[in-house]
Amino acid sequence: MADAYEHIATTTLGSNAASVTFSSLPTDYEHLQIRASARSTLNTTPGYDGIDCRFNGDSGANYSQQGVHGFNSSDTQDEHANINDLRFWAVASDPSNSSLYGGFILDILDYRSTSKWTSARAYGCRGPDSSNGFVYFGGALWANTAAITSILLAPMAGSAQWKSGSTFTLYGMRSS
DSSP states (O other), rough: OEEEEEEEEEOOOOSSSSSSESSSSSSSSEEEEEEEEEEEEEETTTEEEEEEETTTOOOOEEEEEEEEEEEEEEEEEEEEEEESSSEEEEEETTTSTTTTOOOEEEEEEEETSSOOOOEEEEEEEEOOOOOOOOOEEEEEEOOOSOOEEEEEESSSSSSSSBBBTTTEEEEEEEEE
C-alpha cells in the first residue's frame, strides 16, 4: 500500500455548484485519494446528504457497493449492486447548522489498471448538530477495466448542489 501522499489539485467552491470534477488525471501514482469538507443544499431533516461518484463519465449500471452508516444511536447496512454511480454517505446539508460541513475520504485503488475492475473505499462523518452525529464506512467496485481518467462528485440528492465553501482535494499515493 502506498505511504507517500502528494497534492494534485484542490477545488474550493466560491458559489454553489452541481458537481466537482477532477479530470486529466496524472498517471504516475499507484492510487488516488480525495479528501473533502462538503455541504449540500438538500433541505430536509435530519440534515445529511451523500456523495455520488462517477468514473470517466460512466453512468451505466456498473457500480456496486456495501457499507454501514450510523446516525445517532442507530446503524444501518447499505448495499447496492448494478447501480449508476457510487453512493457514499456523510456530508452535512441544510437544515443543519450553516457552519457544519461533513468530512469525507475516498481512496481509489489501482486507478491506472486496465486488467481488473477498480475498487474504492470511503470514510465519512458529519459532526453532531445538537445530538445528530453521522458516520459512514464502505467499499465499492466499478465493474470496468478502463483506467480512470476523470472523477465526478455530486450530491446524492439529485436536485441539490454543493454549497459555497465546500473543499475537495485530490492526492496521489506512491509507495516509498
